[in-house]
Amino acid sequence: MEEDCCATQLIYRDGEFNSSGLDRFVKEVKLAECGLSYAVVAIMGPQSSGKSTLLNHLFHTKFREMDAYSGRSQTTKGIWIAKCVGIEPCTIAMDLEGTDGRERGEDDTTFEKQSALFALAVSDIVLINMWCHDIGREQAANKPLLKTVFQVMMRLFSPRKTTLLFVIRDKTKTPFEYLEPVLREDIQKIWDGVPKPQAHKSTPFSDFFSVEVVALPSCEEKEEKFKEEVAQLRQRFFHSISPGGLSGDRRGVVPATGFSFSARQIWKVIKENKDLDLPAHKVMVATVRCEEIANQKFNQLVYDEDWLALEEAVQTGPVQGFGKRLSSILCTYLSEYDMEAIYFDEGVGNSKRQLLESKALDFVYPAYTTMMGHLRSKALEDFKVRLEQSLNRGGEFASSVRTSTQSSMLEFDKGCADAAIQLADWDASRVREKLKRDIDAHASSIRSAKLSELNINYEKQLSASLTGPVEALLETGGKDTWTSTRKLLNHETEVAVSEFSAAVAGFELDKDTSTKMMQNLRDYARNVVEKKAREEAANIMIHMKDRFSTVFNYDSDSMPRVWTEKEDIRSITKGARSASLKLLSVMAAIRLEEKPDNIEKLLFSSLMDGTVTVSSSQDRRIAASTYPLASSTWEGVSSKDTLITPVQCKSLWRQFKAETEYSVTQAISAQEAHKQSNNWWPPLWSIMVMFVLGLDEFMLLLK
Numbered sequence: 001m002e003e004d005c006c007a008t009q010l011i012y013r014d015g016e017f018n019s020s021g022l023d024r025f026v027k028e029v030k031l032a033e034c035g036l037s038y039a040v041v042a043i044m045g046p047q048s049s050g051k052s053t054l055l056n057h058l059f060h061t062k063f064r065e066m067d068a069y070s071g072r073s074q075t076t077k078g079i080w081i082a083k084c085v086g087i088e089p090c091t092i093a094m095d096l097e098g099t100d101g102r103e104r105g106e107d108d109t110t111f112e113k114q115s116a117l118f119a120l121a122v123s124d125i126v127l128i129n130m131w132c133h134d135i136g137r138e139q140a141a142n143k144p145l146l147k148t149v150f151q152v153m154m155r156l157f158s159p160r161k162t163t164l165l166f167v168i169r170d171k172t173k174t175p176f177e178y179l180e181p182v183l184r185e186d187i188q189k190i191w192d193g194v195p196k197p198q199a200h201k202s203t204p205f206s207d208f209f210s211v212e213v214v215a216l217p218s219c220e221e222k223e224e225k226f227k228e229e230v231a232q233l234r235q236r237f238f239h240s241i242s243p244g245g246l247s248g249d250r251r252g253v254v255p256a257t258g259f260s261f262s263a264r265q266i267w268k269v270i271k272e273n274k275d276l277d278l279p280a281h282k283v284m285v286a287t288v289r290c291e292e293i294a295n296q297k298f299n300q301l302v303y304d305e306d307w308l309a310l311e312e313a314v315q316t317g318p319v320q321g322f323g324k325r326l327s328s329i330l331c332t333y334l335s336e337y338d339m340e341a342i343y344f345d346e347g348v349g350n351s352k353r354q355l356l357e358s359k360a361l362d363f364v365y366p367a368y369t370t371m372m373g374h375l376r377s378k379a380l381e382d383f384k385v386r387l388e389q390s391l392n393r394g395g396e397f398a399s400s401v402r403t404s405t406q407s408s409m410l411e412f413d414k415g416c417a418d419a420a421i422q423l424a425d426w427d428a429s430r431v432r433e434k435l436k437r438d439i440d441a442h443a444s445s446i447r448s449a450k451l452s453e454l455n456i457n458y459e460k461q462l463s464a465s466l467t468g469p470v471e472a473l474l475e476t477g478g479k480d481t482w483t484s485t486r487k488l489l490n491h492e493t494e495v496a497v498s499e500f501s502a503a504v505a506g507f508e509l510d511k512d513t514s515t516k517m518m519q520n521l522r523d524y525a526r527n528v529v530e531k532k533a534r535e536e537a538a539n540i541m542i543h544m545k546d547r548f549s550t551v552f553n554y555d556s557d558s559m560p561r562v563w564t565e566k567e568d569i570r571s572i573t574k575g576a577r578s579a580s581l582k583l584l585s586v587m588a589a590i591r592l593e594e595k596p597d598n599i600e601k602l603l604f605s606s607l608m609d610g611t612v613t614v615s616s617s618q619d620r621r622i623a624a625s626t627y628p629l630a631s632s633t634w635e636g637v638s639s640k641d642t643l644i645t646p647v648q649c650k651s652l653w654r655q656f657k658a659e660t661e662y663s664v665t666q667a668i669s670a671q672e673a674h675k676q677s678n679n680w681w682p683p684l685w686s687i688m689v690m691f692v693l694g695l696d697e698f699m700l701l702l703k
């Protein structure tokens, strides 16, 4: 079965353009797929001159023909189009309303002119249908038609060379060789008679048209012959657009997807009675169509299944092969655009492609940034794990950070390369910088934590190794207390510092930081000692009293004293006080620097040997200038190292003496009691005599 020609009314007689009909026609004959490979053939001629009949025979179309028996009257109104059946490439036939004015008013030639201009602007080949007997006739029916055609051709801003195929109907016995020159002469005469604008005054006819002539026998009288010759003519429409084909000039051709819009636009311009600038029109059609194609491709991209799947996947985590998948989706639509837009003006096509490209890239960019976010956080997390594992394996801190950073940055760079698309030069450097900053910050916080942990450990070690021994040394309060304390502090500090220094070597600290850390440790050790000394100094009264009671109540063999007459309480008291004062002198100041001082000497001379007793307030004022303990500082000792000021020493001493007074009094009483109990017994000699003489003689002797 032969395919349908889809005959459609394109323009109604009242000038209305059938847009929906044309769109339907374009779809049905699949015109949009043709690119530039299609041709348009129009037919003009006097009314009822057998135009529809010819087209139907020539192209197997089904335009309405007049019934042969009802007489010659108008059947084709307005403009019709149909697909030429079986002609390659796709060829569209356009049947124009006849130009005979019989059915319309004499002056009403506007539609004729408009449709002629339309046919010239849209078609590659225009068939001029004419009766053979009109050739050479002054009053020929086609004369006004040709005048019109030539006139409207001038209104095309820049002409395209249209093929005018004159079809001579009902040829007579007059040989064709005779007819053709006469016809060409007629044409030339008409052309010469047409008023031309200045620009075309001397343009030859052949610049506008290439003329072909063919003669056919009568369809009614020599039907078979007619069909035969029409079949031959039909052959000339095959591959009409190829070089040397019937449609010579293809410069003005509008790509098939733009045909519908272009035809509508041309008709609009014609109706508005404006001149037709075909090159400008072509650019306009290209602009509108390329934009439409670009929008269509963009909308398809937005709802593309692969895209939606990719976008969803990237929300939950990094997507392997992101760049490849995205590129492939974008390329699909860009190449589809290219395929459709290729036939349009190159400049317009390219600029609309760029717009489509940047719009599409803007659209997919958020997915790319999400992907980059995943890559960044994954690289950071992997860095944390790598660093921890490396440290757990005993790796040095700085080198572990270095290798873990390198691995993570490399991982990120690979991810970036995988996520990148060739179409866009999206810059990953800011994300990379942020990752580097995050990695550095994490490494630095771990370093701080590790260093402070180490620091705390060494501080604990110092506290443990210093507190107890220092306490013991200070409590002894001996001559060498501070020398020993100094030695102990120096030794423990050096041990801790050298161990700490070895432990932090792997951190590759800069010189300033490491010097500062060592100094902190030294300061800490010193602080431990100073703190202990302060604690001990705060309890000095208890210590002094303890010392006093130890020396006072126990003898040199640590045996409790019995207060017999033999005990020299005064001397023992002095010794005990002296030991306590010695303790006070040790605890009065911190002596961590090896520097001689006169504290002990001053205390002993003032408190043990001194005889000055200050009673009245006036005396106290005088004493302040002369009495050595009336001061809040020790000579040669800084206030920071002072634990007990001279004034405090003095008042402590007074209190100490008062509080130990009782022990001394008790001892004196005990000694007294001991003495008296010895007096109650008879003298030793009388007991001895009694023992030798016996009681009676002793009594006698007594008498």
Ligand SMILES: Nc1nc2c(ncn2[C@@H]2O[C@H](COP(=O)(O)OP(=O)(O)OP(=O)(O)O)[C@@H](O)[C@H]2O)c(=O)[nH]1
Residues within 6 Å of the ligand: 046, 047, 048, 049, 050, 051, 052, 053, 054, 064, 065, 066, 067, 068, 069, 071, 072, 073, 074, 075, 076, 077, 097, 098, 099, 169, 170, 217, 218, 219, 220
């Ligand atoms: N003498 C003659 N008559 C023909 C020929 N071809 C068609 N006719 C007749 O001419 C009449 C008009 O035919 P159509 O094909 O409708 O003519 P048309 O030019 O399309 O007419 P409109 O569309 O009304 O302008 C019909 O009666 C046909 O039979 C031909 O080659 N010679």
